[in-house]
Amino acid sequence: MTAASTSAVRQARAITRICRLAVGCWIAAAGAASAAALAVLPLPIGLTVTVLIAALCVWPLLRFHRIVPPLSPTVAPTEGGYGELMLAVRQVTAALGVSEPVGLELSPDCDAWLEPRPEGPVLVIGAPFLWWLRVSELRGLLAPVLAGMDAAHDTLIGRARKLVRRLDIAEVHGFPPWPRTVIVAVAEACRIRAEAMERAIGAAAAERARIVEPASRVYAHEQAGLVAVGWDRLLTRLAMPAWRRGQAPETLNAALVAALTELGQRDRVGVGLADRLTERPACDLLDEPGDVDRAVSALAPLVYEGQRIDQQLPWSRYVATVAEPALRAEAADAPDHPLIAKVRALLEADARPHGSGELAAGLRAVVQCGLVDLRLACWDVDWLDGVILRDRAGHVVPVDELVHGLLDNADFAALRDWIAHAGGLRA
Incomplete structure (x- = not known):
């Protein structure tokens, strides 16, 4: 185990200890209240109060452990729809010596991550990357993400991540009868350690991923930054005005390619970008790129504006x-x-x-x-x-x-x- 991995496990233990301490203090406070009730009240009334206090103590603990963080909005594959893309993912995991994700889904976000699900980690890829990155660049971009599979399967790290997500939800929505100040304090203490844990996991994954597409990896990250800027500009200038009128433009990813190609033809920053179009784009790994683009484009207003829009709008x-x-x-x-x-x-x-x-x-x-x-x-x-x-x-x-x-x-x-x-x- 590397120093970074050891640091991640240490931070995960710290998160669980903080949560155990908070739960212990809550139970101790309930026990003290029960003891006081039995001491000052007649026995029948004291027992009744004690039962009520016990219920009040256990009820929020059960509710907290039943919090289910919302899943990211994604486009799941139709039967066999991501076959060649999944094959590319398997090639990366084999090179890294890690297990495969249990599934593969696409998101309108310019990001890629492993999302925990009951059946195991699912790889979520930002669809805009597929339409601009070349196949070798995509492998280089996904390598550090997939190198985190070991951490995704680690029971202690998984428990720590789940606790932090539940605390985030409890902090946002409130969680009576727990005092809000206590929830905020516990969440902040855990969040600091969670950030350190994720940095350690990321450092270990980046070190492990160096063997995959070393020539393309740096360039892939440069292109990913360009994609994010172009995607933001496309959404701001064209998609959002349409969404506000109840229309969802189709094929946003194809429009992104047109935008970045135009940049390569007229902007000094984009010199040489158009030459990349002679290489195979990663979206060719999909069975039906057009259908996937339309599905992701329909999901984009939900991700960025919080609303579903059923009216699809051709660019024409x-x-x-x-x-x-x-x-x-x-x-x-x-x-x-x-x-x-x-x-x-x-x-x-x-x-x-x-x-x-x-x-x-x-x-x-x-x-x-x-x-x-x-x-x-x-x-x-x-x-x-x-x-x-x-x-x-x-x-x-x-x-x-x-x-x-x-x-x-x-x-x-x-x-x-x-x-x-x-x-x-x-x-």
């Missing part, structure tokens, strides 16, 4: 269903400001009722809707920037530059010049 209908109605409503609600009135007049926009709102956002919406109404531009979806406008030649309209010129200097020249230029373009 995104602009008409989500973007344009939202921007036209924002343009209609633009504040009653002289600058916006002049822009409306310049764009010959239809008269719309307008009320309160943020000037910059309202002005941007007025400009966008006005240019579309003039048929000088059309809506489009950019996987990195969200909803944009393209002129008749297919070029991106510099809406931000036009709006900043209006806001900063009340400069209408740039907008007039662009309108004159766009009017001369042919589709």
Whole structure:
């Protein structure tokens, strides 16, 4: 056993000792109360009170041990649906000399972890990784996770993890008749040791995982960071506006690939990223990648917004269903400001009722809707920037530059010049 593994076991023992001490103090307090009742009350009444105190003592202990931490929302495989992916997992576990997870599931989260279940540890993989990482990179990324299988099977560590999760739930929701201050104190003491335990487990797993895909491992972690940033941007700029309108865009993972590919084509940070697309992506290990992408995309609003959305939205209908109605409503609600009135007049926009709102956002919406109404531009979806406008030649309209010129200097020249230029373009 390595020093890191020994440290993890020591921290797990500390967690169980803290919980035993807390339970012992609770039982001792109940015993003292029972003794006092028997000493000062008539015997029949004292016995009744003692029974009540015993019940009050045992009841929260039973409830605490029956707390079942909620399972992570995941997409489980259909029969044989993850066959080749599970084979890749088996190759990693064989190389590490650890047991296989009892199952494999996918999550919309950009993470990978072993989740405890009654039947044993289940490997949960963030689906965005599958769509961008190459197969060798995925093996390198999963190696440290799977190297933690021994810890996942360790009875003492498993008990400590379960106690910490139960304490977290008790702290959040309260657990009468236990005083909240006591629960918070015990949970914090255990949490500090749990963090040290997980660091030790992670260090031991990372050391053990060095033998798997050594050439790809460092690059895989760099790509995983890129995936997380791109995923956050995609959700913020495109998915969340749709979710708030009761629509769930399909194939978010495919959109992520499009976004990161676009980054590789136009951004210095992404130089060389597009070349990776010649290698086999990890999603090819799935039998039906498209179906899995749709299932994970449908689960994403539950994970990130706490709600299920049944209405699935193809990207081809995104602009008409989500973007344009939202921007036209924002343009209609633009504040009653002289600058916006002049822009409306310049764009010959239809008269719309307008009320309160943020000037910059309202002005941007007025400009966008006005240019579309003039048929000088059309809506489009950019996987990195969200909803944009393209002129008749297919070029991106510099809406931000036009709006900043209006806001900063009340400069209408740039907008007039662009309108004159766009009017001369042919589709």
